[in-house]
Amino acid sequence: MKSAVLNVLLTCVVLSACSQPKVSNDRQVGDGCEDCELMFAGMPSIISWKTKLAADNEPGEPLIISGTIFKNDGKTPASDVILYVYQTDNTGRYTPAPNQVHAKRHGHLRGWVKTDAQGKYEFSTVRPAAYPNRNDPQHIHPIIKEPGRSFYWIDDFVFDDDPLLTVQVRSGQMNRGGSGIIKLKKNEKEVWIGKRDIILGLNIPNY
Secondary structure (H helix, E strand, O other): OHHHHHHHHHHHHHHHHHHOOOOOOOEOOOOOOOOHHHHHOOOOOOOOOEEEOOOOOOOOOEEEEEEEEEOOOOOOEOOOOEEEEEEOOOOOOOOOOOOOOOOHHHOOOEEEEEOOOOOEEEEEEEOOOOOOOOOOOOOEEEEEEOOOEOOEEOOOEEEOOOOOOOHHHHHOOOOOOOOOEEOOEEOOOOOEEEEOOEEOOOOOOOO
């Protein structure tokens, strides 16, 4: 009888321990980030340095963005850094896919890359449209998660040729992670090509 009771108690203790939330040892950096926790919703267990946000039949102008993520010194490539991005579609809305389960507020054009040993990343998508009836420039939202630190947002990817990227808007850029203003050029396949290098922790509070 005592043995049975002990077994029950032991089982309860084990189940209780397993049900407790895991405490993160990540150092807290940044200054808050609305909905940024959605980067973990549906995140794959294996993440490549290169990904594709948009299907081949996605309406819009094809776009490829690549670059290098550097450590805080601005020189050393940073490996194993997760960059999560999400954006509007060609209607300027965060439209979820018909059967989308995770992070509907971020729409269906979202994805992850994880830098390789050289700090490289690349993602292909379509050029995002600006919000309807607003003056915000076209943009792609990025969130960084590096090993040992909490996630934080950096300046949006924006485009130098966008007429909505006015002098006033440019002057308001915070350069978190470095400048997010990208100069685009079309290649021989009529695909927009852009490059952005990112410096971890640059202009990030509490870094």
